Amino acid sequence: MDVAAGATDPKRPKEGPGEGEAKFRLLFQKSPDAMFLLDGDVFTDCNQAAVEMLGCSSKEQLLALHPYDISPERQPDGRRSVEKARELIERAHREGSLRFEWVHRRMDGQDFPAEVLLTAIPLHGRQILHVSLRDITERVLARQTLEQRVEERTRELSTLLEVSRNVASTLELKPLLGLILDELKAVVDYDGASILALEGETLEVLAYRGPTPREEALESRFPLERADVNREVVRRGEPVIVPDVRGDTPLGRAFRETAGDQLTTTFGYIRSWMGIPLMVRERVIGMLTLDHSEPDYYSSRRAGLAMAFASQAALALENAKLFEEPRRRLAESQSLTRVTTALLQKRALGEVLDIVCTEAQELTGALGSTVFLLDKERSGWLRVAHSSGTASPDFDRMPIEGSLTGRA
Numbered sequence: 063m064d065v066a067a068g069a070t071d072p073k074r075p076k077e078g079p080g081e082g083e084a085k086f087r088l089l090f091q092k093s094p095d096a097m098f099l100l101d102g103d104v105f106t107d108c109n110q111a112a113v114e115m116l117g118c119s120s121k122e123q124l125l126a127l128h129p130y131d132i133s134p135e136r137q138p139d140g141r142r143s144v145e146k147a148r149e150l151i152e153r154a155h156r157e158g159s160l161r162f163e164w165v166h167r168r169m170d171g172q173d174f175p176a177e178v179l180l181t182a183i184p185l186h187g188r189q190i191l192h193v194s195l196r197d198i199t200e201r202v203l204a205r206q207t208l209e210q211r212v213e214e215r216t217r218e219l220s221t222l223l224e225v226s227r228n229v230a231s232t233l234e235l236k237p238l239l240g241l242i243l244d245e246l247k248a249v250v251d252y253d254g255a256s257i258l259a260l261e262g263e264t265l266e267v268l269a270y271r272g273p274t275p276r277e278e279a280l281e282s283r284f285p286l287e288r289a290d291v292n293r294e295v296v297r298r299g300e301p302v303i304v305p306d307v308r309g310d311t312p313l314g315r316a317f318r319e320t321a322g323d324q325l326t327t328t329f330g331y332i333r334s335w336m337g338i339p340l341m342v343r344e345r346v347i348g349m350l351t352l353d354h355s356e357p358d359y360y361s362s363r364r365a366g367l368a369m370a371f372a373s374q375a376a377l378a379l380e381n382a383k384l385f386e387e388p389r390r391r392l393a394e395s396q397s398l399t400r401v402t403t404a405l406l407q408k409r410a411l412g413e414v415l416d417i418v419c420t421e422a423q424e425l426t427g428a429l430g431s432t433v434f435l436l437d438k439e440r441s442g443w444l445r446v447a448h449s450s451g452t453a454s455p456d457f458d459r460m461p462i463e464g465s466l467t468g469r470a
Contacts (some may be wrong), residue, residue, distance in 0.1 A: 087418035092404055096195035099185075102149070103128050115197060117168040134167050154180035154191055163198070175202040218453075237380050239269035246371045247271070250364045252352040253331060257340075257350040257375050258284070258292075265292055268379075272353075290316035295337035296346045301365040303337040306357040329353075336360040338368045340376035350375055363427070397421040423451055434467055 087210025090097050092337040096112035098105050105125050116132055118124040128150075133143035154160040159181045239257045246255065254272025256279065258265040263286045270279035283423050284291040290312060295302045306327075307317040321329045332353040340348035350372040354360065404417045419431040434444040437459060444467060446458045460467060 098193040100191040100193050117170055132166050155182050158182050174199050242375050243271045250367050252356050254353045256351050289320045291320050295339050299339050302337045303360045307335055331355050333357040334359040338372040340372050342376050342380050419450040
Protein backbone atom coordinates (compact mmCIF):
# COMPACT_ATOMS: atom_id res chain seq x y z
CA MET A 63 0.00 0.00 0.00
CA ASP A 64 1.47 3.34 -1.06
CA VAL A 65 0.14 5.95 1.36
CA ALA A 66 1.01 8.66 -1.17
CA ALA A 67 -1.04 7.09 -4.01
CA GLY A 68 -4.00 9.41 -3.41
CA ALA A 69 -1.84 12.41 -4.23
CA THR A 70 -0.95 11.20 -7.74
CA ASP A 71 -4.27 9.64 -8.83
CA PRO A 72 -6.19 12.32 -10.87
CA LYS A 73 -9.51 10.53 -10.24
CA ARG A 74 -9.29 11.02 -6.47
CA PRO A 75 -9.67 14.32 -4.64
CA LYS A 76 -6.38 15.75 -3.58
CA GLU A 77 -5.46 15.21 0.04
CA GLY A 78 -3.52 17.57 2.19
CA PRO A 79 -0.07 16.72 3.49
CA GLY A 80 -0.24 13.75 5.82
CA GLU A 81 -3.96 12.98 5.21
CA GLY A 82 -3.30 9.65 3.45
CA GLU A 83 -0.93 8.56 6.15
CA ALA A 84 -3.48 9.52 8.80
CA LYS A 85 -6.15 7.39 7.12
CA PHE A 86 -3.77 4.48 6.89
CA ARG A 87 -2.91 4.91 10.57
CA LEU A 88 -6.61 4.90 11.49
CA LEU A 89 -7.32 1.74 9.50
CA PHE A 90 -4.22 0.13 10.95
CA GLN A 91 -5.21 0.80 14.54
CA LYS A 92 -8.95 -0.01 14.22
CA SER A 93 -8.69 -3.20 12.09
CA PRO A 94 -10.10 -6.35 13.77
CA ASP A 95 -7.25 -8.28 12.14
CA ALA A 96 -3.85 -8.29 13.79
CA MET A 97 -1.51 -5.93 11.93
CA PHE A 98 2.20 -5.22 12.10
CA LEU A 99 4.82 -3.19 10.32
CA LEU A 100 7.92 -5.30 9.69
CA ASP A 101 11.28 -3.76 8.83
CA GLY A 102 13.72 -6.57 8.08
CA ASP A 103 12.99 -8.98 10.93
CA VAL A 104 12.01 -6.29 13.44
CA PHE A 105 8.45 -5.25 14.30
CA THR A 106 8.29 -1.45 14.25
CA ASP A 107 4.58 -1.10 15.00
CA CYS A 108 1.44 -3.18 15.69
CA ASN A 109 -2.21 -2.63 16.53
CA GLN A 110 -4.18 -3.66 19.62
CA ALA A 111 -5.72 -6.64 17.82
CA ALA A 112 -2.23 -8.09 17.39
CA VAL A 113 -1.46 -7.64 21.09
CA GLU A 114 -4.67 -9.46 22.05
CA MET A 115 -4.35 -12.23 19.45
CA LEU A 116 -0.86 -13.18 20.60
CA GLY A 117 -1.69 -12.84 24.30
CA CYS A 118 0.87 -10.14 25.05
CA SER A 119 0.54 -7.95 28.09
CA SER A 120 1.35 -4.79 26.15
CA LYS A 121 2.32 -3.38 22.78
CA GLU A 122 5.85 -2.89 24.03
CA GLN A 123 6.17 -6.59 24.87
CA LEU A 124 5.12 -7.58 21.34
CA LEU A 125 7.41 -5.09 19.61
CA ALA A 126 10.37 -6.51 21.51
CA LEU A 127 9.83 -9.87 19.74
CA HIS A 128 10.95 -11.15 16.34
CA PRO A 129 8.65 -13.01 13.91
CA TYR A 130 10.34 -16.27 14.88
CA ASP A 131 9.54 -15.69 18.58
CA ILE A 132 5.80 -15.96 17.88
CA SER A 133 6.14 -19.25 15.96
CA PRO A 134 6.84 -22.85 17.00
CA GLU A 135 10.26 -24.24 16.14
CA ARG A 136 8.89 -26.03 13.07
CA GLN A 137 5.92 -25.59 10.76
CA PRO A 138 3.53 -28.49 9.87
CA ASP A 139 5.62 -29.32 6.78
CA GLY A 140 8.60 -30.01 9.05
CA ARG A 141 10.63 -26.97 8.04
CA ARG A 142 12.21 -24.73 10.69
CA SER A 143 10.12 -21.59 11.19
CA VAL A 144 13.18 -19.29 11.10
CA GLU A 145 14.31 -20.49 7.68
CA LYS A 146 10.87 -20.61 6.14
CA ALA A 147 9.87 -17.16 7.47
CA ARG A 148 13.00 -15.50 6.01
CA GLU A 149 12.29 -17.14 2.65
CA LEU A 150 8.68 -15.87 2.62
CA ILE A 151 9.72 -12.38 3.70
CA GLU A 152 12.26 -12.13 0.86
CA ARG A 153 9.67 -13.41 -1.62
CA ALA A 154 7.09 -10.82 -0.47
CA HIS A 155 9.65 -8.03 -1.05
CA ARG A 156 10.31 -9.34 -4.57
CA GLU A 157 6.69 -9.99 -5.60
CA GLY A 158 5.02 -7.10 -3.78
CA SER A 159 2.56 -9.22 -1.80
CA LEU A 160 2.20 -12.79 -0.58
CA ARG A 161 -0.62 -14.69 1.12
CA PHE A 162 -0.02 -17.98 2.97
CA GLU A 163 -1.00 -20.03 6.02
CA TRP A 164 1.23 -20.13 9.06
CA VAL A 165 1.19 -21.62 12.56
CA HIS A 166 1.80 -18.96 15.22
CA ARG A 167 2.38 -19.35 18.93
CA ARG A 168 0.83 -17.22 21.66
CA MET A 169 2.67 -16.13 24.76
CA ASP A 170 1.08 -18.97 26.76
CA GLY A 171 2.56 -21.52 24.33
CA GLN A 172 -0.68 -22.27 22.49
CA ASP A 173 -0.28 -22.73 18.73
CA PHE A 174 -2.96 -21.59 16.29
CA PRO A 175 -3.29 -21.51 12.49
CA ALA A 176 -3.34 -18.10 10.82
CA GLU A 177 -3.71 -16.64 7.36
CA VAL A 178 -0.90 -14.14 6.73
CA LEU A 179 -0.87 -11.41 4.10
CA LEU A 180 2.47 -9.65 3.52
CA THR A 181 2.34 -6.44 1.49
CA ALA A 182 5.42 -4.46 0.53
CA ILE A 183 4.94 -0.68 1.05
CA PRO A 184 7.29 2.28 0.67
CA LEU A 185 7.81 4.25 3.82
CA HIS A 186 10.31 7.06 4.36
CA GLY A 187 12.32 6.12 1.32
CA ARG A 188 12.61 2.38 2.04
CA GLN A 189 10.44 -0.73 1.54
CA ILE A 190 8.92 -2.41 4.57
CA LEU A 191 6.22 -5.06 4.97
CA HIS A 192 2.70 -4.52 6.16
CA VAL A 193 1.63 -7.76 7.89
CA SER A 194 -2.02 -8.74 8.28
CA LEU A 195 -2.73 -11.75 10.51
CA ARG A 196 -6.08 -13.56 10.81
CA ASP A 197 -6.84 -16.48 13.15
CA ILE A 198 -8.33 -19.24 10.96
CA THR A 199 -8.73 -21.94 13.61
CA GLU A 200 -12.42 -22.45 12.77
CA ARG A 201 -11.70 -22.60 9.04
CA VAL A 202 -8.93 -25.17 9.52
CA LEU A 203 -11.10 -27.28 11.82
CA ALA A 204 -13.92 -27.18 9.26
CA ARG A 205 -11.51 -28.19 6.51
CA GLN A 206 -10.09 -31.02 8.60
CA THR A 207 -13.61 -32.21 9.39
CA LEU A 208 -14.50 -32.17 5.69
CA GLU A 209 -11.31 -34.03 4.79
CA GLN A 210 -12.02 -36.59 7.50
CA ARG A 211 -15.56 -37.10 6.18
CA VAL A 212 -14.27 -37.51 2.64
CA GLU A 213 -11.70 -40.03 3.89
CA GLU A 214 -14.36 -41.92 5.86
CA ARG A 215 -16.74 -41.93 2.89
CA THR A 216 -13.97 -43.19 0.61
CA ARG A 217 -13.18 -45.98 3.07
CA GLU A 218 -16.87 -46.86 3.38
CA LEU A 219 -17.36 -47.06 -0.38
CA SER A 220 -14.14 -49.04 -0.82
CA THR A 221 -15.21 -51.52 1.87
CA LEU A 222 -18.67 -51.89 0.34
CA LEU A 223 -17.14 -52.46 -3.09
CA GLU A 224 -14.92 -55.20 -1.68
CA VAL A 225 -17.91 -56.84 0.05
CA SER A 226 -20.01 -56.72 -3.13
CA ARG A 227 -17.18 -58.35 -5.08
CA ASN A 228 -16.97 -61.16 -2.54
CA VAL A 229 -20.75 -61.65 -2.61
CA ALA A 230 -20.70 -61.88 -6.39
CA SER A 231 -17.83 -64.36 -6.51
CA THR A 232 -18.40 -66.57 -3.43
CA LEU A 233 -21.17 -69.11 -2.86
CA GLU A 234 -19.88 -70.49 0.43
CA LEU A 235 -22.39 -68.77 2.69
CA LYS A 236 -20.97 -68.98 6.23
CA PRO A 237 -17.44 -67.74 5.42
CA LEU A 238 -18.96 -64.96 3.32
CA LEU A 239 -21.28 -63.78 6.10
CA GLY A 240 -18.34 -63.78 8.52
CA LEU A 241 -16.37 -61.66 6.07
CA ILE A 242 -19.26 -59.18 5.82
CA LEU A 243 -19.24 -58.77 9.62
CA ASP A 244 -15.46 -58.30 9.66
CA GLU A 245 -15.60 -55.62 6.95
CA LEU A 246 -18.57 -53.92 8.63
CA LYS A 247 -16.59 -53.34 11.84
CA ALA A 248 -14.16 -51.07 9.96
CA VAL A 249 -17.08 -48.80 9.03
CA VAL A 250 -19.61 -49.19 11.86
CA ASP A 251 -17.96 -50.27 15.09
CA TYR A 252 -19.55 -52.85 17.36
CA ASP A 253 -18.74 -55.05 20.34
CA GLY A 254 -21.03 -57.82 19.11
CA ALA A 255 -22.71 -58.48 15.77
CA SER A 256 -24.71 -61.27 14.18
CA ILE A 257 -26.47 -62.16 10.96
CA LEU A 258 -29.69 -64.12 11.42
CA ALA A 259 -31.92 -65.87 8.89
CA LEU A 260 -35.70 -65.89 9.31
CA GLU A 261 -36.97 -69.46 9.09
CA GLY A 262 -40.72 -69.37 9.51
CA GLU A 263 -41.28 -67.50 12.76
CA THR A 264 -37.80 -68.09 14.17
CA LEU A 265 -34.53 -66.21 13.71
CA GLU A 266 -31.45 -68.46 13.49
CA VAL A 267 -27.90 -67.13 13.93
CA LEU A 268 -25.75 -67.86 10.86
CA ALA A 269 -22.71 -65.68 11.61
CA TYR A 270 -21.45 -64.02 14.79
CA ARG A 271 -18.66 -61.81 16.07
CA GLY A 272 -18.40 -60.82 19.73
CA PRO A 273 -17.53 -61.88 23.29
CA THR A 274 -19.86 -64.91 23.43
CA PRO A 275 -18.17 -68.17 22.34
CA ARG A 276 -18.95 -68.51 18.64
CA GLU A 277 -20.17 -72.11 18.85
CA GLU A 278 -22.62 -71.10 21.56
CA ALA A 279 -23.84 -68.06 19.63
CA LEU A 280 -24.39 -70.07 16.43
CA GLU A 281 -26.77 -72.36 18.31
CA SER A 282 -29.02 -69.44 19.29
CA ARG A 283 -32.62 -69.35 18.14
CA PHE A 284 -35.05 -66.45 18.67
CA PRO A 285 -38.75 -67.26 18.21
CA LEU A 286 -40.41 -63.99 17.21
CA GLU A 287 -43.23 -64.50 19.68
CA ARG A 288 -40.71 -64.29 22.52
CA ALA A 289 -38.32 -61.73 21.00
CA ASP A 290 -40.20 -58.44 20.99
CA VAL A 291 -37.36 -56.20 19.85
CA ASN A 292 -36.42 -58.56 16.98
CA ARG A 293 -40.07 -58.87 15.99
CA GLU A 294 -40.26 -55.08 15.79
CA VAL A 295 -37.45 -55.02 13.19
CA VAL A 296 -39.23 -57.69 11.11
CA ARG A 297 -42.58 -55.91 11.46
CA ARG A 298 -41.28 -52.47 10.47
CA GLY A 299 -38.92 -53.63 7.75
CA GLU A 300 -36.55 -50.82 8.73
CA PRO A 301 -33.73 -50.21 11.24
CA VAL A 302 -34.62 -50.18 14.93
CA ILE A 303 -32.24 -48.47 17.36
CA VAL A 304 -32.33 -48.94 21.12
CA PRO A 305 -30.20 -46.04 22.44
CA ASP A 306 -29.90 -47.58 25.92
CA VAL A 307 -31.12 -51.10 26.64
CA ARG A 308 -31.27 -50.20 30.34
CA GLY A 309 -33.41 -47.13 29.67
CA ASP A 310 -37.07 -46.79 30.63
CA THR A 311 -38.40 -46.74 27.06
CA PRO A 312 -40.70 -49.18 25.20
CA LEU A 313 -37.79 -50.49 23.12
CA GLY A 314 -35.50 -50.68 26.16
CA ARG A 315 -38.09 -52.73 28.03
CA ALA A 316 -38.65 -54.90 24.93
CA PHE A 317 -34.93 -55.66 24.77
CA ARG A 318 -34.78 -56.60 28.44
CA GLU A 319 -37.79 -58.90 28.05
CA THR A 320 -36.13 -60.58 25.06
CA ALA A 321 -32.84 -61.01 26.94
CA GLY A 322 -34.56 -62.41 30.02
CA ASP A 323 -32.20 -63.99 32.54
CA GLN A 324 -29.25 -63.42 30.19
CA LEU A 325 -29.49 -59.62 30.50
CA THR A 326 -26.74 -59.50 33.14
CA THR A 327 -24.70 -62.44 31.83
CA THR A 328 -24.53 -63.15 28.08
CA PHE A 329 -25.86 -59.70 27.16
CA GLY A 330 -24.44 -57.85 30.16
CA TYR A 331 -21.96 -55.81 28.10
CA ILE A 332 -24.65 -54.33 25.83
CA ARG A 333 -25.84 -50.76 26.33
CA SER A 334 -26.92 -49.73 22.83
CA TRP A 335 -28.40 -52.05 20.19
CA MET A 336 -29.39 -51.79 16.55
CA GLY A 337 -31.34 -54.22 14.37
CA ILE A 338 -31.27 -53.98 10.56
CA PRO A 339 -33.67 -56.03 8.40
CA LEU A 340 -32.32 -58.15 5.55
CA MET A 341 -34.64 -57.39 2.65
CA VAL A 342 -35.21 -59.16 -0.65
CA ARG A 343 -37.90 -57.70 -2.91
CA GLU A 344 -39.53 -55.91 0.04
CA ARG A 345 -39.61 -59.16 2.03
CA VAL A 346 -37.72 -59.58 5.32
CA ILE A 347 -35.58 -62.73 5.19
CA GLY A 348 -33.41 -62.08 8.23
CA MET A 349 -31.66 -59.53 10.42
CA LEU A 350 -28.32 -57.90 11.09
CA THR A 351 -27.83 -56.97 14.74
CA LEU A 352 -25.14 -54.73 16.22
CA ASP A 353 -24.54 -53.98 19.87
CA HIS A 354 -22.15 -51.68 21.70
CA SER A 355 -21.07 -51.15 25.30
CA GLU A 356 -21.51 -47.37 25.00
CA PRO A 357 -25.03 -45.91 25.43
CA ASP A 358 -26.42 -43.81 22.54
CA TYR A 359 -23.69 -45.11 20.22
CA TYR A 360 -25.82 -45.87 17.17
CA SER A 361 -27.30 -43.10 15.03
CA SER A 362 -29.38 -42.80 11.86
CA ARG A 363 -26.17 -42.27 9.86
CA ARG A 364 -24.64 -45.48 11.21
CA ALA A 365 -27.93 -47.23 10.53
CA GLY A 366 -27.73 -46.09 6.90
CA LEU A 367 -24.23 -47.51 6.57
CA ALA A 368 -25.26 -50.78 8.20
CA MET A 369 -28.20 -51.02 5.77
CA ALA A 370 -25.76 -51.14 2.86
CA PHE A 371 -23.99 -54.13 4.45
CA ALA A 372 -27.33 -55.74 5.31
CA SER A 373 -28.26 -55.55 1.62
CA GLN A 374 -25.10 -57.47 0.76
CA ALA A 375 -25.87 -60.08 3.44
CA ALA A 376 -29.42 -60.46 2.08
CA LEU A 377 -28.02 -60.91 -1.43
CA ALA A 378 -25.61 -63.55 -0.14
CA LEU A 379 -28.46 -65.45 1.53
CA GLU A 380 -30.58 -65.28 -1.60
CA ASN A 381 -27.71 -66.41 -3.84
CA ALA A 382 -27.02 -69.32 -1.49
CA LYS A 383 -30.66 -70.41 -1.65
CA LEU A 384 -30.74 -70.14 -5.43
CA PHE A 385 -27.57 -72.20 -5.63
CA GLU A 386 -28.66 -74.71 -2.98
CA GLU A 387 -31.96 -75.61 -4.63
CA PRO A 388 -30.55 -77.13 -7.87
CA ARG A 389 -27.70 -78.71 -5.87
CA ARG A 390 -30.23 -80.32 -3.51
CA ARG A 391 -32.31 -81.62 -6.39
CA LEU A 392 -29.22 -83.03 -8.08
CA ALA A 393 -28.17 -84.76 -4.85
CA GLU A 394 -31.66 -86.27 -4.47
CA SER A 395 -31.65 -87.47 -8.05
CA GLN A 396 -28.21 -89.04 -7.69
CA SER A 397 -29.21 -90.68 -4.42
CA LEU A 398 -32.36 -92.20 -5.92
CA THR A 399 -30.30 -93.40 -8.87
CA ARG A 400 -27.89 -95.24 -6.57
CA VAL A 401 -30.75 -96.86 -4.64
CA THR A 402 -32.51 -97.89 -7.87
CA THR A 403 -29.28 -99.30 -9.27
CA ALA A 404 -28.81 -101.40 -6.13
CA LEU A 405 -32.34 -102.81 -6.47
CA LEU A 406 -31.89 -103.60 -10.18
CA GLN A 407 -28.64 -105.39 -9.44
CA LYS A 408 -30.59 -107.77 -7.18
CA ARG A 409 -28.26 -107.30 -4.25
CA ALA A 410 -28.92 -108.84 -0.86
CA LEU A 411 -31.57 -107.08 1.26
CA GLY A 412 -29.08 -106.04 3.93
CA GLU A 413 -26.81 -104.46 1.33
CA VAL A 414 -29.70 -102.58 -0.25
CA LEU A 415 -30.92 -101.30 3.12
CA ASP A 416 -27.41 -100.16 3.98
CA ILE A 417 -27.35 -98.08 0.77
CA VAL A 418 -30.80 -96.65 1.61
CA CYS A 419 -29.68 -95.65 5.13
CA THR A 420 -26.43 -94.13 3.94
CA GLU A 421 -28.15 -92.07 1.22
CA ALA A 422 -30.81 -90.86 3.68
CA GLN A 423 -28.13 -89.65 6.08
CA GLU A 424 -26.25 -87.84 3.31
CA LEU A 425 -29.38 -86.03 2.13
CA THR A 426 -30.68 -85.01 5.55
CA GLY A 427 -27.44 -84.58 7.49
CA ALA A 428 -28.67 -87.06 10.10
CA LEU A 429 -26.23 -88.78 12.46
CA GLY A 430 -27.91 -92.15 11.98
CA SER A 431 -30.80 -93.88 10.24
CA THR A 432 -32.86 -97.01 10.80
CA VAL A 433 -35.20 -99.06 8.63
CA PHE A 434 -38.12 -100.70 10.49
CA LEU A 435 -40.30 -103.53 9.14
CA LEU A 436 -43.53 -104.95 10.52
CA ASP A 437 -42.70 -107.82 12.82
CA LYS A 438 -44.38 -110.95 11.41
CA GLU A 439 -43.75 -112.90 14.59
CA ARG A 440 -45.23 -110.32 16.95
CA SER A 441 -48.40 -108.47 15.95
CA GLY A 442 -48.44 -104.72 16.64
CA TRP A 443 -44.66 -104.43 16.77
CA LEU A 444 -41.91 -103.15 14.49
CA ARG A 445 -38.52 -104.79 14.19
CA VAL A 446 -35.22 -103.16 13.25
CA ALA A 447 -34.27 -104.40 9.78
CA HIS A 448 -31.13 -102.30 9.41
CA SER A 449 -29.42 -99.31 10.99
CA SER A 450 -26.27 -97.26 10.42
CA GLY A 451 -24.50 -94.22 11.77
CA THR A 452 -23.65 -93.06 15.29
CA ALA A 453 -27.28 -92.76 16.41
CA SER A 454 -28.33 -96.38 15.92
CA PRO A 455 -31.01 -97.70 18.35
CA ASP A 456 -29.99 -99.97 21.22
CA PHE A 457 -33.10 -102.17 20.77
CA ASP A 458 -34.33 -104.53 18.06
CA ARG A 459 -38.11 -104.08 18.40
CA MET A 460 -40.63 -101.39 19.39
CA PRO A 461 -44.43 -101.28 19.74
CA ILE A 462 -46.42 -99.45 17.10
CA GLU A 463 -48.80 -98.09 19.69
CA GLY A 464 -47.44 -95.10 21.58
CA SER A 465 -44.21 -94.62 19.58
CA LEU A 466 -43.31 -91.83 17.13
CA THR A 467 -42.12 -94.40 14.60
CA GLY A 468 -45.40 -96.27 15.01
CA ARG A 469 -47.38 -93.08 14.40
CA ALA A 470 -45.40 -92.52 11.21
